[in-house]
Amino acid sequence: MSEPLLSVADLVTEFDTQDGLVRAVDHVSFDVGHGEVVAVVGESGSGKSVTMMSLMGLLSGAGRVVHGRAVFDGRDLLDMTDDELRRIRGDELSIIFQDPLTSLNPVITVGDQIAEAVLTHRDVSRQEALDRATELLTAVGVAGAEQRVNQYPHEFSGGMRQRVMIAIAIANRPKLLIADEPTTALDVTVQAQVLELLAKTQQDLGSSTIFITHDLGVVAEMADRVVVMYAGRVVETGLVHDIFREPRHPYTRGLLASRPGLEGGDRLPAIPGQAPSLLAMPTGCTFHPRCDQSHGRAPCWETEPALRVIDENRASRCHYHEELAHDPAGESAAEGRR
Template identity: 70%
Template sequence: MSADAVLSVQGLTTEFRTPRGAVRALDDVSFDVRPGETVGVVGESGSGKSTAALSVLGLLPPAGRVTGGRALFDGRDLLAMPAEELRKLRGDDVSMIFQDPLTSLNPVLTIGAQVAEAVLVHREVPESAARERAVELLTSVGIEDAPRRLDQYPHEFSGGMRQRVMIAMAIANEPKLLIADEPTTALDVTVQAQVLRVLAEARDRTGASTILITHDLGLLAEMADRVVVMYCGRVVETGDVFGIFREPRHPYTRGLLASRPGATAGARRLPAVPGQPPSLAAPPSGCTFHPRCELSRGREPCRRDEPDLLPVDGTGRTSRCHYHHELAHEEAR
């Protein structure tokens, strides 16, 4: 783990109570976020991306609980922090942009009241000053005529505008760490580009380290410095974004990259990762990816032994694959 990390997640394990018993949604998840960098977390739905963020911030639903690990933020363990202290931290030093702004914003409060509240909860300032700050924030994220729009309600804003409001609220107190959970879901391509530009500008203006949770590999290529690939509640590969895209060292990462549509794809059928993600209630033995893995080819170690997340040939990257070196040989050929 990096000594200068803003956030260092170490061995994070999270379980959910279900009628079938406890289900492990995260298993020994570890990664760092360094000052000023953007770490992209990618994987299929159900891989544990959002659960990791909610676990770190103490926002799990009642059925979930963290059963192990640490999450060190500026040297303090968020997982051991009293609830009141963690509540003060959220929205101040650490902020999160949630996936669906329509359900995250209160429909019966004005936009101005909600943005100003993000300031008032953490700063002792007059309401007039908080309202002025709200105007400044909305203007900074590209909302025109902000003084008038303060008195409107969420339903009077488009999806892209609501997401801009969420970004404004998240950067209200200039956090050290910004977590964006699928920030462009359900937005059309043009609006996605606008929201991403606003997010990048906000990140650059505040200097915040960023965790970008997404299933969009193109988004990672554009915005991330490093990538954490998750599968079945575990980290299966980490590395710098250029290395991940150029030479993936886990077959799951390679499958994700191969399934990307491209401008020159034409009418060809896109390759897909075969099979379906396993049930977290009954994961396969050995490597959890081996039933879907073309590299495994039924080999005994893949079916029997769970691989560790190990360094890859002095590259600064890691892979959870018994035969990751074979991928390097294939790339060379």
């Protein structure tokens, strides 16, 4: 088996806050293969975006990586200097942020913003970079790119701004593209168009993709593998069809069950409670206060479960993952996606 393009091992990220030290990413590990799409899912605050910001070297001043490795194409991103990261960020490694309105500079034309990504990493003239910007706008489906390249972000709709962000991210044909909830706040029609564009881009470039989302419908359509995060930790990993057919963690099963089915009708089940404060984590399994499987069993609230390997493609952080295999409730959860 070939080496993965990206291998993250035991990543730990902490933030200093007025209320104390917060561990936002807690020993997170996952791999991304060449040409593979890996979805990272979980509720808001589960650590998805902070994990990616840690890899990209884009943490705020209060955040820092305190442990781990992130080997990208043979080089550890966490050992790189700021200058070394800047050389590959936007070139070999790119990110699409979830809010293009705040990510794009409102007083610079979209053409100049795309051209900047080219000029930073390629020895070309400004005119060549602007020509490339026009080509990229055309490639991402912006009609009249020759004229629109001279317009400003406020002159674009939300969906079109997201296309501009994608154009910037793919300007230098990256090996790995990180898409951080790129369809947030878009209507369903535009969302479908953006997802189709991302799938085509990944296929055309042959790049790998990390897709951060809370929408399991998107996961089913886009991803090869899934990493489920809860309270800063990975609680389950596996191939998409395995995760959807037979979830082996109660949290994953709850996420699947909460998806509306095509038939509509009955009230959707919900996971009770809310994710814990990272300043006051529960003892034992972090999910046990909301879990429908713990039933007061001592291991759940006394002992933190390890991420147990089930087979070469599956792992679960649950004391009772074997009981969930072929569980009718789990099968019902999987049905909820259809």
